[in-house]
Amino acid sequence: xxxxxxxxxxxxxxxxxxxxxxxxxxxxxxxxxxxxxxxxxxxxxxxxxxxxxxxxxxxxxxxxxxxxxxxxxxxxxxxxxxxxxxxxxxxxxxxxxxxxxxxxxxxxxxxxxxxxxxxxxxxxxxxxxxxxxxxxxxxxxxxxxxxxxxxxxxxxxxxxxxxxxxxxxxxxxxxxxxxxxxxxxxxxxxxxxxxxxxxxxxxxxxxxxxxxxxxxxxxxxxxxxxxxxxxxxxxxxxxxxxxxxxxxxxxxxxxxxxxxxxxxxxxxxxxxxxxxxxxxxxxxxxxxxxxxxxxxxxxxxxxxxxxxxxxxxxxxxxxxxxxxxxxxxxxxxxxxxxxxxxxxxxxxxxxxxxxxxxxxxxxxxxxxxxxxxxxxxxxxxxxxxxxxxxxxxxxxxxxxxxxxxxxxxxxxxxxxxxxxxxxxxxxxxxxxxxxxxxxxxxxxxxxxxxxxxxxxxxxxxxxxxxxxxxxxxxxxxxxxxxxxxxxxxxxx
Amino acid sequence: xxxxxxxxxxxxxxxxxxxxxxxxxxxxxxxxxxxxxxxxxxxxxxxxxxxxxxxxxxxxxxxxxxxxxxxxxxxxxxxxxxxxxxxxxxxxxxxxxxxxxxxxxxxxxxxxxxxxxxxxxxxxxxxxxxxxxxxxxxxxxxxxxxxxxxxxxxxxxxxxxxxxxxxxxxxxxxxxxxxxxxxxxxxxxxxxxxxxxxxxxxxxxxxxxxxxxxxxxxxxxxxxxxxxxxxxxxxxxxxxxxxxxxxxxxxxxxxxxxxxxxxxxxxxxxxxxxxxxxxxxxxxxxxxxxxxxxxxxxxxxxxxxxxxxxxxxxxxxxxxxxxxxxxxxxxxxxxxxxxxxxxxxxxxxxxxxxxxxxxxxxxxxxxxxxxxxxxxxxxxxxxxxxxxxxxxxxxxxxxxxxxxxxxxxxxxxxxxxxxxxxxxxxxxxxxxxxxxxxxxxxxxxxxxxxxxxxxxxxxxxxxxxxxxxxxxxxxxxxxxxxxxxxxxxxxxxxx
Numbered sequence: 005x006x007x008x009x010x011x012x013x014x015x016x017x018x019x020x021x022x023x024x025x026x027x028x029x030x031x032x033x034x035x036x037x038x039x040x041x042x043x044x045x046x047x048x049x050x051x052x053x054x055x056x057x058x059x060x061x062x063x064x065x066x067x068x069x070x071x072x073x074x075x076x077x078x079x080x081x082x083x084x085x086x087x088x089x090x091x092x093x094x095x096x097x098x099x100x101x102x103x104x105x106x107x108x109x110x111x112x113x114x115x116x117x118x119x120x121x122x123x124x125x126x127x128x129x130x131x132x133x134x135x136x137x138x139x140x141x142x143x144x145x146x147x148x149x150x151x152x153x154x155x156x157x158x159x160x161x162x163x164x165x166x167x168x169x170x171x172x173x174x175x176x177x178x179x180x181x182x183x184x185x186x187x188x189x190x191x192x193x194x195x196x197x198x199x200x201x202x203x204x205x206x207x208x209x210x211x212x213x214x215x216x217x218x219x220x221x222x223x224x225x226x227x228x229x230x231x232x233x234x235x236x237x238x239x240x241x242x243x244x245x246x247x248x249x250x251x252x253x254x255x256x257x258x259x260x261x262x263x264x265x266x267x268x269x270x271x272x273x274x275x276x277x278x279x280x281x282x283x284x285x286x287x288x289x290x291x292x293x294x295x296x297x298x299x300x301x302x303x304x305x306x307x308x309x310x311x312x313x314x315x316x317x318x319x320x321x322x323x324x325x326x327x328x329x330x331x332x333x334x335x336x337x338x339x340x341x342x343x344x345x346x347x348x349x350x351x352x353x354x355x356x357x358x359x360x361x362x363x364x365x366x367x368x369x370x371x372x373x374x375x376x377x378x379x380x381x382x383x384x385x386x387x388x389x390x391x392x393x394x395x396x397x398x399x400x401x402x403x404x405x406x407x408x409x410x411x412x413x414x415x416x417x418x419x420x421x422x423x424x425x426x427x428x429x430x431x432x433x434x435x436x437x438x439x440x441x442x443x444x445x446x447x448x449x450x451x452x453x454x455x456x457x458x459x460x461x462x463x464x465x466x467x468x469x470x471x472x473x474x475x476x477x478x479x480x481x482x483x484x485x486x487x488x489x490x491x492x493x494x495x496x
Numbered sequence: 497x498x499x500x501x502x503x504x505x506x507x508x509x510x511x512x513x514x515x516x517x518x519x520x521x522x523x524x525x526x527x528x529x530x531x532x533x534x535x536x537x538x539x540x541x542x543x544x545x546x547x548x549x550x551x552x553x554x555x556x557x558x559x560x561x562x563x564x565x566x567x568x569x570x571x572x573x574x575x576x577x578x579x580x581x582x583x584x585x586x587x588x589x590x591x592x593x594x595x596x597x598x599x600x601x602x603x604x605x606x607x608x609x610x611x612x613x614x615x616x617x618x619x620x621x622x623x624x625x626x627x628x629x630x631x632x633x634x635x636x637x638x639x640x641x642x643x644x645x646x647x648x649x650x651x652x653x654x655x656x657x658x659x660x661x662x663x664x665x666x667x668x669x670x671x672x673x674x675x676x677x678x679x680x681x682x683x684x685x686x687x688x689x690x691x692x693x694x695x696x697x698x699x700x701x702x703x704x705x706x707x708x709x710x711x712x713x714x715x716x717x718x719x720x721x722x723x724x725x726x727x728x729x730x731x732x733x734x735x736x737x738x739x740x741x742x743x744x745x746x747x748x749x750x751x752x753x754x755x756x757x758x759x760x761x762x763x764x765x766x767x768x769x770x771x772x773x774x775x776x777x778x779x780x781x782x783x784x785x786x787x788x789x790x791x792x793x794x795x796x797x798x799x800x801x802x803x804x805x806x807x808x809x810x811x812x813x814x815x816x817x818x819x820x821x822x823x824x825x826x827x828x829x830x831x832x833x834x835x836x837x838x839x840x841x842x843x844x845x846x847x848x849x850x851x852x853x854x855x856x857x858x859x860x861x862x863x864x865x866x867x868x869x870x871x872x873x874x875x876x877x878x879x880x881x882x883x884x885x886x887x888x889x890x891x892x893x894x895x896x897x898x899x900x901x902x903x904x905x906x907x908x909x910x911x912x913x914x915x916x917x918x919x920x921x922x923x924x925x926x927x928x929x930x931x932x933x934x935x936x937x938x939x940x941x942x943x944x945x946x947x948x949x950x951x952x953x954x955x956x957x958x959x960x961x962x963x964x965x966x967x968x969x970x971x972x973x974x975x976x977x978x979x980x981x982x983x984x985x986x987x988x989x990x991x
Binding site: 389392393394395396401403404405407408411412419423424426427434438441442474475476477481 | 562564565566635636639640643650653655657658662665666669670673674677678681682684685
């Protein structure tokens with residue numbers, strides 16, 4: 005049983021999804037989904053322990069060894085990502101039943117959970133598999149279900165947002181597929197481990213360069229790197245709150261995982277960073293992304309839009325850390341991956357609570373919420389402080405390592421810019437604070453009460469995690485460090 | 497006593513936090529709530545006294561908590577400079593508590609529970625800063641202090657308060673993240689440690705250009721010391737209720753700033769290195785300019801609190817100069833000025849608050865003849881003004897004396913002139929207020945309503961701090977010994 009965990013991790017939600025149809029009642033389906041996600045979380049913990057103790061797990065599908073059979077490969081990076089995805093999904097699902105009551109008609113609620121599970125499966129699959137074509141398949145599973153999930157939003161603009169995302173996402177996926185196809189053409193293999201061995205032999209060919217370029221652009225579309233981020237704000241803003249929280253916490257993270265996995269483990273460090281001017285390109289795009297998206301966030305009237313732009317900026321931070329190209333830089337990226345998942349899930353879930361009570365997340369509808377929903381607003385403030393990077397929150401830890409990595413590499417201007425970028429976060433977070441605490445409610449809304457426990461419990465769990473992992477960084481730092489070191493150790 | 501000094505140190509930081517919880521629980525009953533505040537501040541003051549005696553007896557008190565980032569964690573230690581700050585802050589917290597009970601009730605302020613909660617958290621932050629053993633710990637409490645005082649500054653909840661709070665938080669948080677944090681990370685990268693070390697953490701091989709840049713980042717980043725051009729938050733913070741201005745923006749927050757500057761100069765750079773850095777001279781001139789310009793601006797303010805705020809900016813410049821002079825007398829003068837200015841300025845703010853509560857006046861031009869109604873308050877105002885100016889028989893004399901000695905010792909003639917001129921300017925902007933209050937001049941319509949002083953609790957507080965100004969003149973010995981002890985820590989000064 006233990007030996008089959010790598011595949012069970014993916015198979016469990018995949019099998020569970022159609023079973024939801026038999027349960028019929030949304031409440032039961034919710035419980036069922038929650039249990040599945042919880043089990044996946046337990047599996048990921050167990051996998052993480054195994055990986056930490058005995059190194060990379062290779063699971064051969066049907067007993068066929070790679071490169072002929074399909075391999076699932078769980079190393080430290082994958083295990084770390086699996087943990088993030090399953091943990092976030094489980095906590096966010098706690099609020100799902102309550103949240104979708106107001107946002108999705110009863111007749112469609114079952115489908116919501118089915119799609120959710122498919123999307124969940126796709127992400128887990130991308131992270132677990134050691135086969136590049138599998139990556140594409142799982143990417144499509146998670147993306148297609150995500151398009152449908154976004155389209156379920158109450159707002160009619162959700163359809164348009166989903167359509168935009170569908171077009172952009174499909175272009176991205178196609179690019180990835182072209183990249184994979186070219187790689188296969190040159191090497192005759194789809195196994196990542198095998199590719200890593202064979203690609204260097206043909207590395208100096210135009211086809212491999214093209215494959216790399218297609219792949220990178222495709223992935224950058226998925227991870228919403230500036231200037232390929234245009235699909236993200238609307239998709240996040242008009243999706244159902246739970247979907248926003250789930251995607252913000254996991255989807256871009258998985259894309260960043262793909263970027264790291266392919267540049268480090270498949271193409272290899274020397275190819276990705278020495279042969280091509282990727283480093284300069286990424287650091288410039290990352291920094292521009294931080295400033296443009298943060299500035300855009302300041303001007304948003306819809307708070308979901310605001311945090312969506314902030315997500316694009318945070319992706320910029322991760323890309324900057326990644327482009328530094330040192331163990332410390334990669335570690336900062338992985339750390340921020342984890343930390344940002346905690347911040348944004350807390351924030352978007354809290355916005356879900358506001359949506360539940362007020363029915364809108366326009367900045368103007370936040371007036372007076374400081375008194376009406378004190379616990380929800382306190383959570384938003386705490387998450388916002390974490391986003392700014394105030395000490396004793398996870399944001400501070402990320403920023404510390406990112407700046408240290410930049411300085412260590414002699415990139416002083418980058419260190420300065422990274423810190424200046426976080427000043428913009430102060431402005432957009434404080435706009436919400438001022439709206440909530442200094443404005444009187446627009447309408448005398450005596451009926452607005454604190455959010456129900458179904459929201460408060462997961463939101464505050466996440467806020468507590470924001471503070472806990474900001475105070476005791478042993479787990480997150482050690483995991484990020486181990487993953488970064490193993491990536492640098494494996495690659496030539 | 498059965499509790500060890502180490503436990504006492506931690507209690508100084510934790511007790512105010514517990515008090516905040518206690519205040520929140522007892523919020524419905526004002527008497528109980530203020531009882532909690534008062535008793536906590538009494539206990540904290542007592543603990544600091546015990547620690548002081550321990551330090552005097554030569555005990556070495558250090559506490560380590562867990563590590564946040566490998567190699568960097570909470571660490572606390574007690575040295576003379578921190579002791580001065582802790583003594584002042586804990587004593588004046590006690591006095592301010594007494595004062596604010598009178599003030600807040602007489603003024604019928606709203607949200608008093610929130611006020612006392614944030615106040616207690618801020619004090620915890622101050623204690624953490626005073627006792628921090630490394631720069632990392634100090635930074636954490638520094639930011640905690642900024643955030644916990646934000647609700648106090650914006651207490652009124654009006655549009656004006658919101659704007660003031662924006663400037664306050666904007667400047668303090670921005671500079672601390674953009675400059676201070678960068679300086680800390682750079683120090684950590686260059687020196688490999690953030691422990692406060694006598695003689696500094698940088699070794700002889702350090703690149704002076706890098707160190708010079710880091711020094712500039714530190715001085716700009718620690719904007720709580722209100723060096724220009726990052727001083728605007730201090731006048732903006734004057735929208736806060738007067739007890740907040742009195743304790744936090746005349747004592748705790750601003751002194752946390754200059755205390756950090758002193759601490760960085762003495763224990764991170766070390767006096768020797770500081771003298772060699774090319775940027776020191778530039779920063780000294782900047783501090784000198786702050787002293788002068790702030791005094792000039794203060795003269796033009798009609799709002800009493802605004803005038804006092806600019807006076808604070810100017811006086812903080814004195815301490816920054818003392819730290820940057822990198823001379824024994826400068827360090828002693830700067831450290832002593834932390835205490836002297838604290839007593840003087842808190843008295844002035846208490847008086848401003850008393851005038852506001854008793855007569856609802858906040859502009860200086862309206863205060864002619866007010867001495868007839870509020871003789872005790874205005875007498876205290878006079879004494880405190882003398883202390884700020886630095887003339888006998890008040891405590892301010894001594895610190896200014898040592899600061900001037902420092903400029904002479906290092907042959908900084910320009911700065912010496914700046915300090916003298918600024919003292920003259922402070923006469924011009926402070927003394928007319930009590931003078932006009934008692935001698936309104938002929939032809940002025942004076943309110944003959946008889947004596948109408950502030951609430952008794954507030955009056956007691958004013959008398960205590962004003963007396964403090966006088967006592968520190970006659971009896972500055974303990975303070976001087978503490979200040980001098982900073983230089984006697986082995987390694988601080990190379991002979």
